[in-house]
Amino acid sequence: MRKYSVVVVGIGLVGTRILQVLRERKFPVKSIKVLARSARTETIDGVDYEVVPASADAFAGAEFALFAGTEGAKGASQLYGWEAVKRGCIVIDNGDDFRMDDRVPLVVPEVNPEALRNHQGLIAVPNCSTVQMVAALAPLHRAARIRRVVVTTFQAVSGTGGAAVTELERQVADVPAGKPANPQQYPHQIFGNVIPQISTLKDIFPGYYGEEIKMIRETRKILSAPEIAVSATCVRVPVYFGHSEAINVETEKKLTAAQARELLSKAPGIVVVDDPAKSRYPMPLDAAGKDEVFVGRIREDSCHANTLDLWCVADNIRKGAATNAIQIAEKMIEMGLVK
Ligand SMILES: NC(=O)c1ccc[n+]([C@@H]2O[C@H](COP(=O)([O-])OP(=O)(O)OC[C@H]3O[C@@H](n4cnc5c(N)ncnc54)[C@H](OP(=O)(O)O)[C@@H]3O)[C@@H](O)[C@H]2O)c1
CATH class of the missing domain: 3.30.360.10 (Dihydrodipicolinate Reductase; domain 2)
Known part of the structure; x- marks a missing residue:
């Protein structure tokens, strides 16, 4: 089975849950990189993750980037979202920055998976509510x-x-x-x-x-x-x-x-x-x-x-963010939308 290099951006409540749900759902992971604002090691469920400061070049070579950074001009999505797309990544963003952007499908996989077909590299997870x-x-x-x-x-x-x-x-x-x-x-x-x-x-x-x-x-x-x-x-x-x-x-x-x-x-x-x-x-x-x-x-x-x-x-934090983001990645794999 093909495996994928995944970047997780942000390791707050949602980023942590993304790392847990990737393991729980046995997402086919080749490698995981965790980016945040500051470097450190975080231990989640007994697994150590080395966290490195985010940069545009950190996305090169990855198939998926799951964004869970804060919103706004200083947040990860605005700083690095389209930069990651330029480097060949499919970006799945939990924040609000691009949800209403016409280029961006807004997806709940059980509801509108067909919206993924015309994606331009960045897909948004709707607001949790x-x-x-x-x-x-x-x-x-x-x-x-x-x-x-x-x-x-x-x-x-x-x-x-x-x-x-x-x-x-x-x-x-x-x-x-x-x-x-x-x-x-x-x-x-x-x-x-x-x-x-x-x-x-x-x-x-x-x-x-x-x-x-x-x-x-x-x-x-x-x-x-x-x-x-x-x-x-x-x-x-x-x-x-x-x-x-x-x-x-x-x-x-x-x-x-x-x-x-x-x-x-x-x-x-x-x-x-x-x-x-x-x-x-x-x-x-x-x-x-x-x-x-x-x-x-x-x-x-x-x-x-x-x-x-x-x-x-x-x-x-799960269906409202982390799980929905990972289900989008799984759906894209199932639909043959990952290069
Ligand atoms: N909480 C929810 O129910 C929920 C639901 C749906 C969507 N969301 C969205 O998901 C995102 C994350 O929410 P959260 O609740 O996990 O927030 P959080 O607990 O405040 O964590 C935010 C994380 O983002 C990182 N970060 C912030 N700015 C960054 C930047 N410029 N570059 C790299 N990393 C950056 C922080 O890094 P450091 O750890 O180094 O400070 C931290 O790890 C937000 O956009 C939020 O609106 C949240």
């Missing part, structure tokens, strides 16, 4: 055409990065002991709280924060359906791993709850957990550490025709 939502919506869209989605998210602090996990751990100890919360990652204390703000306000969608705008625009791009109406309220909750979403979805054709349950049960990568009488539904404590998207509380909206309510949970 979008990945799990479109995975749950796609089977319903194919069967009954979605008209409108209204979603409220309950997002784990790990979605902000390693420093936010540390901040919640610190507040869990400090606040009950009477010490100040001293929030750094969020505008308010997250321990014992719920913060209806993820990212910052943007002019393009007045009143919406950045994460909400990502869910709106990315959903339309992935489903190739610019006409779908999407509204989102994204909320940070004091959970470590696993995003939860309450999704209200209106379709052109009526789907009963039983039909939706059947469609979702058969969909790849989806696990239906839906026995509300026995208090069985997806929860972040159960989804953390797993690669699937969990859906439950599937019911017909009692006050609006052709509309369903769903509850959807996934591990934001």
